[in-house]
Amino acid sequence: MYQSKWRIFTNHTILILGALFMIMPVWIAFASSTHTREFIFQNGLQFWPGGHMIDNYGAILFDPSATKGRVTALEMLFNSMVLGLGFAIGKVIISMMAAYAIVYFRFKLAVPLFWVIFSTLLLPLEVRIVPSYEVVANLGLLNTYTGLILPLIASATGTFFFRQFYRSVPDELLEAARLDGAGPIRFFIDILVPLSVTMIAAIFIIMFVVGWNQYLWPLLMTTDDQLYTIVIGIKQVYNSLYEGGQIPQFPKAFALTIMATIPPVLVVVIFQRMFIKGLVETEK
Amino acid sequence: MKRVQFEHSAVPYLFIAPQILIISIFFLWPAAQAVYQSFLLEDAFGMSSQFVWFRNFEDVLSSASWSRSAIFTVIFSVLVAVISIAISLFLAVRADEVIRGAKSYRTLLMWGYAIAPPVAGLLGNMMFNPLMGDLYKAFNSFGFEFNHIQNANDAAFVVILIAVWKQVSVNFIFFLSGLQGIPKSVQEAATLDCKSAERRFWTITFPLLAPTTFFLLVINLTYAFFETFGIIDVSTKGSPGGATATLVYKVYVDGFIGADLGGSSAQSVLLMIMVSVLTVFQFRFIERKVHY
Numbered sequence: 076m077y078q079s080k081w082r083i084f085t086n087h088t089i090l091i092l093g094a095l096f097m098i099m100p101v102w103i104a105f106a107s108s109t110h111t112r113e114f115i116f117q118n119g120l121q122f123w124p125g126g127h128m129i130d131n132y133g134a135i136l137f138d139p140s141a142t143k144g145r146v147t148a149l150e151m152l153f154n155s156m157v158l159g160l161g162f163a164i165g166k167v168i169i170s171m172m173a174a175y176a177i178v179y180f181r182f183k184l185a186v187p188l189f190w191v192i193f194s195t196l197l198l199p200l201e202v203r204i205v206p207s208y209e210v211v212a213n214l215g216l217l218n219t220y221t222g223l224i225l226p227l228i229a230s231a232t233g234t235f236f237f238r239q240f241y242r243s244v245p246d247e248l249l250e251a252a253r254l255d256g257a258g259p260i261r262f263f264i265d266i267l268v269p270l271s272v273t274m275i276a277a278i279f280i281i282m283f284v285v286g287w288n289q290y291l292w293p294l295l296m297t298t299d300d301q302l303y304t305i306v307i308g309i310k311q312v313y314n315s316l317y318e319g320g321q322i323p324q325f326p327k328a329f330a331l332t333i334m335a336t337i338p339p340v341l342v343v344v345i346f347q348r349m350f351i352k353g354l355v356e357t358e359k
Numbered sequence: 360m361k362r363v364q365f366e367h368s369a370v371p372y373l374f375i376a377p378q379i380l381i382i383s384i385f386f387l388w389p390a391a392q393a394v395y396q397s398f399l400l401e402d403a404f405g406m407s408s409q410f411v412w413f414r415n416f417e418d419v420l421s422s423a424s425w426s427r428s429a430i431f432t433v434i435f436s437v438l439v440a441v442i443s444i445a446i447s448l449f450l451a452v453r454a455d456e457v458i459r460g461a462k463s464y465r466t467l468l469m470w471g472y473a474i475a476p477p478v479a480g481l482l483g484n485m486m487f488n489p490l491m492g493d494l495y496k497a498f499n500s501f502g503f504e505f506n507h508i509q510n511a512n513d514a515a516f517v518v519i520l521i522a523v524w525k526q527v528s529v530n531f532i533f534f535l536s537g538l539q540g541i542p543k544s545v546q547e548a549a550t551l552d553c554k555s556a557e558r559r560f561w562t563i564t565f566p567l568l569a570p571t572t573f574f575l576l577v578i579n580l581t582y583a584f585f586e587t588f589g590i591i592d593v594s595t596k597g598s599p600g601g602a603t604a605t606l607v608y609k610v611y612v613d614g615f616i617g618a619d620l621g622g623s624s625a626q627s628v629l630l631m632i633m634v635s636v637l638t639v640f641q642f643r644f645i646e647r648k649v650h651y
Contacts, residue, residue: 198390
């Protein structure tokens with residue numbers, strides 16, 4: 076297709092500006108996280124990295140006092156990993172199974188149960204946060220991984236993704252499988268699951284990022300800092316920045332922010348093709 | 360639905376049971392409690408409560424702070440959705456045209472999806488920190504008397520900017536794949552007929568992208584409603600004086616910090632009604648658009 080030189084030039088200029096708009100805040104946070112707190116306090120945010128990267132990141136990762144609690148960033152990263160993986164695995168398994176029942180079976184309660192699942196879309200966790208907290212407290216699940224992960228799984232998004240996908244699977248497969256004498260469980264494990272591998276991977280990636288980035292629920296749930304995820308850790312460190320009349324520990328807060336950002340960004344960039352396919356095809 | 364289905368009595372229940380169990384415990388139960396509590400008035404110590412019918416709703420709907428928050432939420436959501444969609448569409452059109460470096464541009468513009476809302480909030484907070492924020496200094500050196508700590512409009516500007524920044528990537532991904540779905544032959548025919556790239560965009564490309572745009576509008580409104588909680592909580596905390604508190608943020612503040620369970624539950628129920636409308640709208644639209 077013909078493009079004028081001017082158009083090509085403006086295209087690149089605009090895209091570079093757009094990329095800078097996205098990257099600049101993160102880059103400045105990174106560069107500023109590699110200076111001493113005195114330097115940042117006196118000179119403001121920095122564009123060029125300084126020489127204290129290893130000191131700052133080392134302290135955050137291994138020294139609990141640097142994160143203002145009894146827990147290091149390394150432990151927070153571990154908690155975030157548990158939340159991200161637990162959420163993604165739980166969501167994929169549970170929604171695959173539920174969608175299978177809805178699409179492939181004729182049973183009495185199919186319609187009412189479908190509407191129960193659908194209704195979860197009407198009331199996101201943010202809206203029913205107070206009673207959800209009470210329920211989890213009543214069950215004695217505060218400050219546990221179970222209490223952290225399960226309520227987040229109680230939503231239908233994954234089920235709808237898989238429902239959509241199953242409906243696009245040709246009916247002939249089921250007919251052929253039945254002719255060969257395969258029962259419903261056999262068909263699910265030997266045919267449907269292998270067919271869904273790309274879909275599972277795509278949803279898994281999306282859900283991992285969503286789980287890792289959870290904020291409000293972990294914030295309420297985890298009063299014990301041993302369970303802090305790194306996203307919650309940021310808020311705690313940020314809240315205590317101005318405490319005690321000391322020079323605010325901006326570089327370490329930035330270091331924590333960078334560390335919270337790297338894992339999900341890496342996942343999304345590395346599995347880019349799969350991730351985009353999953354996002355675009357499932358949400359439509 | 361499938362033409363061929365299994366007819367089996369127990370198996371489907373076995374498969375659907377885990378989801379229904381989790382939904383019953385962690386969704387239906389709390390949702391029912393929210394509705395129930397919205398009709399109760401608790402005394403100051405939380406010791407006893409009485410059934411007051413719709414009084415909580417009347418209180419909420421007549422309170423100045425709720426209507427203020429509702430107005431802010433609507434303006435905020437519309438602005439965030441429109442601005443971020445416009446920026447991403449602009450970038451996606453350009454990214455679709457370039458040949459050299461197309462993949463790198465895509466990567467550079469899409470990674471922001473992975474940023475957590477509170478991280479975006481913290482980065483924004485940093486850029487607008489009066490002590491050292493580059494943007495804060497820049498705005499003030501241009502002669503704006505920019506003060507987001509005291510001025511409600513400036514604070515709203517900060518929250519909107521952060522929310523837009525965080526959402527551009529998602530919209531970009533959808534627009535770019537929408538653009539790449541337009542057949543090359545259509546684009547080439549359009550180029551022959553019309554030299555002006557701008558006119559080509561408005562008469563050919565944009566109408567073809569209309570379904571994507573509409574879908575993104577719904578997605579973005581939902582995002583601005585719910586997912587901006589983390590942004591607000593780390594950047595402005597709803598200040599000054601609740602001027603940047605969205606309805607969702609207010610539910611949290613009133614329920615957890617203010618310990619007003621009845622009022623907070625009534626707000627939840629009101630939100631639930633609004634979201635139902637949005638969701639049904641979205642669902643019908645999506646069901647209509649996708650042909651199996």
